[in-house]
Amino acid sequence: MINVEITDDFDLEKIAESGQCFRWQPIEDGGYRIIHRDKCLCIWKDSLESALTDGDRSDAVESAFADGDRKGALGHADIYRLDCTEEEYRDIWSSYLDMDEDYRNIREKIDPELDPFLFEAAEHERGIRILKQDPWEALISFIISQNRNIPAIKASIEKLCERAGEKCFDSRGEVYYTFPTPAAIASMSDELLAECKLGYRDKYVRRAAEDVVNGSLDIGLIDTGSDDDVLKGLTGLYGVGKKVASCMLLFGLHHLNAFPVDVWIKRVLETEYSKGYPFDDYSPYNGVYQQYMFAYYRNRTEE
Secondary structure: OEEEEEOOOOOHHHHHOOOOOOOOEEOHHHOEEEEEOOEEEEEEEEOHHHHHHOOOOOHHHHHHHHOOOOOOOOOOOEEEEEOOOHHHHHHHHHHHOOOOOOHHHHHOOOOOOOOHHHHHHHHHOOOOOOOOOOHHHHHHHHHHOOOOOHHHHHHHHHHHHHHHOOEEEOOOOOEEEOOOOHHHHHOOOHHHHHOOOOHHHHHHHHHHHHHHHOOOOOHHHHOOOOHHHHHHHHHOOOOOOHHHHHHHHHHHOOOOOOOOOOHHHHHHHHHHOOOOOOHHHHOOOHHHHHHHHHHHHHHHHHO
């Protein structure tokens, strides 16, 4: 168990509910369990007092409190408790959570006078980050997401993982399943795949798996060239349209300028940018701004 000091924009709930990831599970004490490839992480937002008494606090926390400055040095930071080692955080989770990117700086590029709507959306949804997800999992997840709400997407993905993934246990002894490999999905019977409640999408999922297995699809090779080139390659896949391809580009391949357009973003563009959205002005972070707008409009409607 370690403590990590985070000074940048970072909000577990906002990331979990942003529509980019489908396997973040709320756990006790306000934390989340995150599954990435064959690894599992439990993470909680911690208090400064808890960080003080924790024998595994980070060097940053240690040095700050050694100076006798409890609030001064860390007043701008949050402390998170993770059930992994420092090495695992450095090698796996820091990258997955995109901790090398300065999201506060991206958010503060918005001029409140020139674009008061985006400024308000970004302030309201501050803490969203674009995760560096596994491309294979992202591709299948967004194929499954077509014309479905988030609870249905999550349910189908969990069924798929339970039936074709590897059974593992997290640090609390709770069961979790890894995301199935292409070979595991390709070998599923029609009956077993039907149990995942994918509907018409099951044939798209199976084809993608079979294409990887037989070598006709190499996701790594798709991610070459400009965004337009990658989108063209993705939309050439069976069952992948422009929206799924754009989601894959942003959330699976981490092209931060990708701008998926769904029903929520269509409403944003029609209502807030009737004279046109300034894509060039917000490059190369249009995907980050898209997430602020998507979450803000969806959450505002649900409130």
